[in-house]
Amino acid sequence: MAGGAGTRFWPLSRRRLPKQLLPLNGTRTMVAETAARVSGIVPTENVMAVTGSLLRKPIAAALPGVPARNILCEPVGRNTAACVAWAAIEIHRREPDAVMVVLPADHIVDPIDRFVTDVCHALALADSRRCLVTFGIQPDAPATGYGYLQAGPPLPDALPGSGACKVDAFLEKPDLARAKELIAAPGCYWNSGMFAWRADVVLEEFARHLPDLLAALREMDGRRKRGRIPQATVDAAYPGLPSISIDKGVLERSDRVAMIPAGFRWSDIGGWNAVAELWPADANGNRSRDPLVAVDAAGNVVATRGKPVALLGVQDLAIVDSGDALLVCRRDLAEEVRRVVAELEPAGLGRLL
């Protein structure tokens, strides 16, 4: 899943350069990191990316070895259910017995070997029990930006050591008080938005819970000419699709959901605060990968593409220089960068979107 506009990383992220195309955690783009992470399990020619039409070229460039026909381009975003259903149709057409793992292209996981082990468990479980497998993340903070999972009883015949269990409930993003209760409760996990399932099984569940969505995509898929769906057909079909998440549209309604508790750390790096955790900090908690001189300054996050920065007397700021634009914001407002992004066009700065 490599769509998403990524305004929270403006000015580094743009319409044509969203988060998944930024090297936020090293030198490779997030989407390339995501593909590399499963390279031991999924042959490159079987990697499929669903992204926006604007991003076909940069996503293809970020995923060398991935066949062009594996890059599905949505003319408009219609949330994750449409994205997953289209990919499942495409995968199932090629390989009716396929098991697929669904990964957002802009998450961080660590360590990779634990992640790979859990994905292997999930694929085996999804294949053998024909269930929808989610990854539950052990919370380490009362996050209000994530949905939560309430784990149910263990699956008795699951792989030893996988910890697989049923899911009793999906919980919406909570407020802070509720989040504090949740992380104190046993069996409560973050919903990571990563999944594993057989293509045929998830399509059965789409048929049951989102039949219109599935029918519209099957109709679109049926209009292939010489093996591919004409762009005009996609452009005509997509805007009419219901916009709903796979979580709400399928998982919350299905009775076939299982969970594997993740043995890895995870972040969806939703903003600069989360990114900063990945970067080196000085003695005063200033985090930067760029040259930094900080005097009486603490808790700041700096990203300037190599430009040296001097701070004097400032606390808890996020400072981001993309070369053609500069953002200075309070770190506790860093998830609200869309508020300044919304002002760009009215200010005659639409070129920076």
Place this chain on the structure above:
Amino acid sequence: MAGGAGTRFWPLSRRRLPKQLLPLNGTRTMVAETAARVSGIVPTENVMAVTGSLLRKPIAAALPGVPARNILCEPVGRNTAACVAWAAIEIHRREPDAVMVVLPADHIVDPIDRFVTDVCHALALADSRRCLVTFGIQPDAPATGYGYLQAGPPLPDALPGSGACKVDAFLEKPDLARAKELIAAPGCYWNSGMFAWRADVVLEEFARHLPDLLAALREMDGRRKRGRIPQATVDAAYPGLPSISIDKGVLERSDRVAMIPAGFRWSDIGGWNAVAELWPADANGNRSRDPLVAVDAAGNVVATRGKPVALLGVQDLAIVDSGDALLVCRRDLAEEVRRVVAELEPAGLGRLL
């Protein structure tokens, strides 16, 4: 007087690009503005600049029409007494009856016509009464960064309307409590650091109050070869000169000091706070000459050489981007930028000095 390192405007100002070479108040450099201001009184070929050796070329470039021999280059800074004495010797040698006006190359005055009128009064007064004339500025705030003048009785036979008076006392830079007393007292003015006098008169006063300084400079001047002082001679003489201001070294000790109360507004723009007053402000007091989007942000000063800036939730910051370096500092610490400048070399960023 076009020397001075100008670290307070880092990162825009550098060793080789100090404040007087920046266009802080428009499109021309401060030194060019200073020369232009007196162009109706002082013929360009009579403008003399004293600057640092590093700055000979850029100062010459900023002052087209000023003869090369009028640019005196100090190998090291030795405060304003040495600078003024050297210029006075040079001017007096060329024209024994000359009257000179001494202007720092990095001040702002407004309006120009009032300034010109006051300079004309000062030159006339200095010439006719053979006195040292200072310009007193009516304070509009209890500034702690300026010295103060206590005006004495009016000069009975001065030009009508000039307001010329004696000076009873020079007062050091005060603390805030004292500054508040001073601006409430009658006859108290800021010492602007701008002066007018006959070259021969100020040389008489140097001979009286700073005889060693004058002797060393006369000795240096006496070693001319084919009309000019060899650079090696200047380099040898200058470091041994006493480093003292013209205010302390001459004016405070002289009994020939007069003052003209300035009819113009004045700023020595000692830092970003003062500069900001010259720039347009939005409804929340954010000041910038560059494209700015400010959300929940107030009282900030932005200087980014044209780069668009977005602010979110930040107050009272100075944000300066020179292209190769970025400074973010609290405005109330803007006069202490030297503290980060001092850390550049240790941080391996000496190239930014």
